[in-house]
Amino acid sequence: MATSMSISTSFVSGGVSSRRHLPSLSFRPTTVSVARFRAVAVADMAANEEGVKKNPRQGKGIMKPWPISPELQELVGAPEMARTDVIKAIWAYIKSNNLQDPEKKRIIVCDEKLKKVLGGKDRVDFLEVSKLLNPHFIK
Numbered sequence: 778m779a780t781s782m783s784i785s786t787s788f789v790s791g792g793v794s795s796r797r798h799l800p801s802l803s804f805r806p807t808t809v810s811v812a813r814f815r816a817v818a819v820a821d822m823a824a825n826e827e828g829v830k831k832n833p834r835q836g837k838g839i840m841k842p843w844p845i846s847p848e849l850q851e852l853v854g855a856p857e858m859a860r861t862d863v864i865k866a867i868w869a870y871i872k873s874n875n876l877q878d879p880e881k882k883r884i885i886v887c888d889e890k891l892k893k894v895l896g897g898k899d900r901v902d903f904l905e906v907s908k909l910l911n912p913h914f915i916k
Contacts, residue, residue, distance in 0.1 A: 846913040848893045860914065864907060867894075 836842060839860040850856055853866040871877060871885055878884035878900070885891070885901045895901050895909045 844915045849913040
């Protein structure tokens, strides 16, 4: 019994009886990054004191508002929207009008408004929606 206990103890500890000490890792910012941070902070404070307002960030990519077609404007109710917001509005319209197929929730059964926007199709898979919206974003 004693030999099995010593075998299991060495197996569990990995055969090492003493503890290993890992070197402590501490974060010390370099003087360059601290100096750059201070310079930017001082410039921001000076700009705010002069009354200069920063430009609010404009969306980029799919978050950027684009002008949309009149058919899509009729559905979502805005002259320009970001792609993400358009998809959210279309899904809200689909859910509120109960346009999902009851058996296959992936399939959208289009009414007249959606047919105008989604290429005149009667039934559309939910993965096709973003592809079918491409022509409605005016570039």
